Each structure stands twice: as structure tokens, then as C-alpha cells.
Amino acid sequence: MTGLWTAIGLGVLSLVAYIILSLGKLSRPTRGILIDRAVRPETALVVIDVQEDFTRNTGRHAFDPEKRDAALGAISREIETSRAAGHEVAFIRNVFRDWPVVVAMKLTAGGVGTPGREGLKFDRTLDVGDAPQFEKSIGDTFSCPDFEAWLAEKRIGRLILVGLDSCYCVQLTAMGALARGYAVEIREDATLTTQPEKWAGLKQDLETAGAALA
Template identity: 30%
Template sequence: MKTKNKRSNLRMILISIIGILVLCIGIIALRFVYLSSATKGDSIAKYDSPKSALLVTDIQNDTLGISEYGNTEPLMANINTAIKYANDSEMEIIYVKQEFMKNSLDLLLSGGMYEADSDGADLYNELSVQSDNVFSKLRSDAFSSDHFENYLIENEIDTLYIVGADASGCVYKTALGGINRGYRVIVLDDSLFSVKENALNKMLVKYQTNGIEITNIKDFIQTRD
């Protein structure tokens, strides 16, 4: 009888442990989906004198430390060139960066990268910073930041040129967030980092399917001259 009770208790303990593990996995999965999803919002107004902005996404010390990116110099040269021409033409330049609170689940999910106020979360030391327009975000989509979205509205911006990282993640989700609100969104394909380099062309097709336009650094400069 005692043996049977021990087996029954052990079974209940195992069931409880499995239930807790399933619950934890479910919470983590839901949180990951939330952090990586594109947001939706109100459509922007029709401005009398709409402006364009260059959006530099997640070019941070932790980002450029990802080994899969390999030689980062060519892409960084293109990004800094885009920033220079945007600055010379008095185009709005906006920087967004990922930041997670210390000891948070989100920081754990990121593998410890982008801890708020850390050197890793700072803008990359070789990035040309030509404005004070720097916004932090918790989710992949920059539009999850109210400060960022309000800045666009207050400055009557309706067109976003996007460069940065990563083509399959934050750049794509931010672009979708813009499309969902009625912005014209254009990415510079030779100024995008992609962990999966061989998947970049497939992503660019996906961009266009969702109404996101594609250009390159050469054409971007010509449009600003």
C-alpha cells in the first residue's frame, strides 16, 4: 500500500513539473511572438508639406559583434554614406536601438544582448551620428515606441528610408509597422545586415510583396541631389 502511494505521489509530482515546464515554455513563446511582431496603428494624416526621414535601425555595438555578419565594413560604409547625404540635404535622420531591462525575461531571450545602458546597447562606435533623434525600443518594430511614432507625426514625415539590421527581423517588422500606418517605406538593399545572407534576396521579395519599396545607396543619393 505504501509503495502504491509513493508511486502515486511521484506521478503527481512529475505531472506537476511537466505542467509547470509547459506553462513556462508557453509564456516564453508568447513573449517572443509579442516582441518580434509588427505593430498596427492609426493611419497617418495627409500632410500639406510631407517630409522624408532616414531611419537607421539597431546599428549598435552588440549588433555589429554578431560573428555571422562577417566583414561589416562595406555595409557600414554604405550606411554612413546614406547618413552623410541625408544630413547634407537636411533630411531628418532618426536612430532606433534595441534595449532590454536588466534581469528581465526579454534580456534572457536576447541571449544577454542589448542590456539597457550598457556599452553593447550603445550606437556602434563607427556609426556616423548626425542628430539627437535616438529612440529606444523594446520590440522589433520601432513603431512600438510611442516617442518614435509621435516624432514622425509631429514632424509630418510620411516617407521612411530604412537601413540597418536585421533584414529578416527589426528592419522588416519596422517596415511593416510603417506600411500598416500608411507610410511610404523604402529600404536600401545594400545597406541592410542579414544574419542569413543567402536569405536576403528572398526577404527582398517578401518586402515587395508587402508594399515595401527597394532601392540602393546609389539611387538614394541621386534622389537627394
């Protein structure tokens, strides 16, 4: 009987550890191998999580419609400018996959970003065209191996980041990129956040780490 209770206790501890790990990795940048920018001269615009579950959310996590529309307009202009300049453009879609995160999102945010929702599609204002699309389930886009492989294939060493949320997925992707040696620019007017009071400190951290903000 003692062995049974020991097994149950270990199982509970393992479950708790898994939940903590799943929730914790949402807000941590990833680490990776340093690139050689000398052999990666190309630039890519990375459009992060501009999905209708987030942009058209009417709950307590909703964006101010005026600020949202202004940012969406700026994002569309960045897409047009990048294509005209011959730069690559990639679209990132966030879909929460770890079940503790899925449960948390359903309990606290109406299930936004969870599998099977119509709102996972990119915002209706975006001209996605035939651009590559990559899926992630945590903040840092570099958690997606296919994205990193695409950057290597296209010899990209400079990233321009736009999208949302600037306090979470945008800044985490920036930190993941900087940790790998990429040049990083964030176009502030083409980002959105639900926590503007938090952005000032994060912006300073990003600039200290080497990101350029325009």
C-alpha cells in the first residue's frame, strides 16, 4: 500500500511540474546556435500573431479599436514596403497546444488561441498571399524549427518584427533572435499591446540587448 501512495504522490508531483513548465515556457525566450551574419545578408519581415482571435477580441483582453486599426494599417504598409524592397515576408500563427495552457485560456480568456477556432485565421485586413506561414505554441517564434530552417535557407540575418503582443510574443521573438545573433528591428507603430504601461521597461531592455526600435 505504501508503494501505491508513493506512486500516486510521484504522479501528482510530475503533473504539477508539467503544468508549471508548460505555463512558464510561454514567457521565456528560447536559446539557439549563433548565426554568421556575414553569410546571411537578407532581410525578412515577420508578422507575429495578427489573428482575429486577438485583433477582433471583444472581451477584457480587447485592443482599443482605434489603436488596433492604426496598427493594422501600419502592418499592411510594412508588408507592402517589404515586398517592394524584395524582402521575404513570413506570417506567424499562434495556437496553444499544451493542455494546461489550453485549459487556462478557456477558463480565463474565452479560449482564444486554442485549437479548432475560426479566430485562428489571420486578420481579414492582411494580404497574406502565398507567403510562408509558421505555427508556434509559445511566445518565441524561434520555438518553431521550421521557421528557423526557413531563415537559414533564405540566408536571412536581419529581422523586422511587427504584430502582437509587443509585451509578449514580439519581444520574446526579438530576444530569441538576438540570442542567435540576428539584427533585429521592431516597428513600434506596427505593434499592439494590451499593457502599454509594461512596454516602456521592456523597450529599454530590448534596446540594451541590441534591438532597434523605430
